[in-house]
Amino acid sequence: MSTVSKTMLDSPMVSTMVIGAAGAATGVVLARHFPGTFATFPPLWSISPVGNGAVCGLVVGCVGWNLRTWCRVLSLKVLLKYRGWMYSPRSRITKVWLYLVDKVMGKGPYSLFEFQSVLPPLPVPDLAATCTKYLDVARPLLSPEEYDRTEEALRLLQEKEGKPLQKYLIRRSWKNRSWLIEWWIENIYLKNREPLPENSNYYFLDGLELQASCQLSRAATIIYNLLKFRELVSSEKLQGVFFQTRVPMCMDGYRYLFGTCRIPCVEKDYLVTDHHTKHIVIIRKGCYFSMDVYTYDEGTLQQLSPAEIKEQLRIICETADAQDSNGLANSLASITSQHRTVWAKQRQVLLESEQNAESLEIIETAITVISLDTVSPQDLSEQAKLVMMGDGTNRWYDKSMTIVVFPNGKAGATVEHSFMDATIFSRAWEYVLSHEQYKNGQVPPEQCAWWRKLAPPKQLQWNLNGFAAALEGAKTHIQKTIQDIDLVVVGSDYGKGWIKQQRVSPDSFLQMALQLAYYRLHEETPKTYESATTRMFALGRTETIRSVSDHSVKWVKSMDREDVTPEEKVSLLKKAIQYQTDYKVAAVNGRGVDRHLLGLYLAAQDMGYPLPQFFNTKAWKMRDKLSTSQAPAKFTREWKLQTCTVGYGFGPSHMEGYSVSYMVIGEDLVNFHICTRKHCTATMSEKMGAAIKQAMTDMKALMEGK
DSSP: OOHHHHHHHHSHHHHHHHHHHHHHHHHHHHHHHOTTTTTTSOOSTTOOHHHHHHHHHHHHHHHHHHHHHHHHHHHHHHHTTOOHHHHOTTSHHHHHHHHHHHHHHOSOOOOTTTTGGGSOOOOOOOHHHHHHHHHHHHGGGSOHHHHHHHHHHHHHIIIIITHHHHHHHHHHHHHSSOSSHHHHIIIIIITOOSOHHHHTOEEEEOBSSOOOOOHHHHHHHHHHHHHHHHHHHHTTOSOOOEETTTEEOOOGGGGGSSSEEEEOOSSOOEEEEOTTOOEEEEEETTEEEEEEOEEEETTEEEEOOHHHHHHHHHHHHHHHHTSOTTSGGGGGGGGGGSOHHHHHHHHHHHTTSHHHHHHHHHHHHSSOEEEEOSOOOSSHHHHHHHHHHTTSSSOOTTBSEEEEEOTTSOEEEEEOOTTOOHHHHHHHHHHHHHTOOOBTTBOOGGGOOTTSOOOOOEEOOOOOTTOHHHHHHHHHHHHHHHHHEEEEEEEOSSOHHHHHHTTSOHHHHHHHHHHHHHHHHHSSOOOEEEEEEOTTSTTOOEEEEOOOOHHHHHHHHHTTOTTSOHHHHHHHHHHHHHHHHHHHHHHHTTOOSHHHHHHHHHHHHHHTOOOOGGGGSHHHHOOOSEEEEEOOSOOSTTOOTTTSBOOEEEOOSSTTSEEEEEEEETTTEEEEEEEEETTOTTOOHHHHHHHHHHHHHHHHHHHHTO
């Protein structure tokens, strides 16, 4: 059977027709062999008993199929609520559960959004459990007096102040697919007025090996593969992601990968997504071009080939390079880097010109933005900073993604965070990097389609009269920020292969290395943020893992003490690792404390209640001085070590803190992307990187008994 015919038969509509036809055929056979069977039925549309039997059979077939579908959906809804498989993976109940899930889900392949309707809702954690758990989180970070005040505030929250708020959250969970998601997006992102580049967006770098040193060949191939991935998403043929290969995860974020833009407003931004747009926008030396990436061929809309895309890019570069590089439009993108309210007001002024309104709409509805930069990075640290910030004039920070390609062929992407966490983009980026194909570093000539006449790229026009001061202010602001960003990429001397041999979680082990490195530099325990995905729930995003514990504090303080034996140090380390591992399991199951407490805080605002006393304590107001995150490097069998991304990163959430993102690459490498602000002399990215490497060296020696 051909792939096309099998796919057609696998679709629900065709399957219903097949079952209905089978039922109809059965009815015809029965009518012929038992002519009296349908004689008593009232004639339908005055047809014969044989035809009447066929119609009844069709109805029975359709009802049978719908009943089967309903039973499958209901069964999966019930089965996916079970969480014991994470706590007792080898129990008999879990084995039976796995068997039932396999049978009900079937063999696949599954469409991208096939399991969206059966994902369980994010639970509202128990109030008492949250209060108790938060005391464990707060204890290592507070003085005895501060801890006593926090304990009393949490007692009031549990016994009195929080009860009506908890009921509000429960009622909200009954009415919505997720009680949190709308609040989360609005309050964490869209209402946040801080500039995007260093406060919200994140970036990704390309692979370990450079496959093409030609900028235009690299850009053309990346664009081509992005469009192929977009086609898989729009047709829903892309395979969904599964936790531990079996539990489906929420795919909602894929809806916003392409054609999405965050629009600034005075009080709260909003997002627009155009699923039908057919163009991309290219930025080159301050010039903006709209480029169609589809063309009609014999009446059929087809995607451009890599060779055709490269030729269009060549035209763009020649046009941009021949123009004056000192015009006002050359710094236009810097306006998207500002305080959101400032940019919103400036956008309103820009929209007064029809020319500007048309150009802005083209950018904001584009599939994506591509920046063809003119400066090449010399190492990973420089590449990371250039991808993240550029020179302030060549990144449209509001777009869901801006793909960056440098003259030496290196590449990366900066991504807007509101509707898309790193795990979503990372999957798309893996596809793009793993499907690149070149011949002698160039686009393969056999992919040319020179017989198709393409419309040339269209340069966007701007009316910037009277806008010079605003542009100069925006450019000055972003360039000061760029100078203040200190970003370093550091590779480890060993990876998860060795860590797994010690029978501990690689992520927990790396978190302890970060704790030790920070303590050695600052002689204090930082409030630490680590993100955990909650995409096993409908519309799930993230929960916070609180890695710091009494165990981790005791361990980091013991590491450089000679009066503590190696055996005691190992014991303390394993207890700290186990605590972090247990907390991570709770977090991915929606049983962390941060999102629940945020919900109670926002519930009080919605209800017009006075804020509970807890939200005025130091424990709640304390900022994360160490903000960390890990994104998976591998999603499919198409992953290759040579083309795997070398990591990603983001700006520090605390002006006097660190952001540390890390990616486990294969078995033998972990890349840490460390970012700080230079104006804070107490934090230095390079020193933190060296401290992390030393911590990992010492931890390995400790575990090996050296």
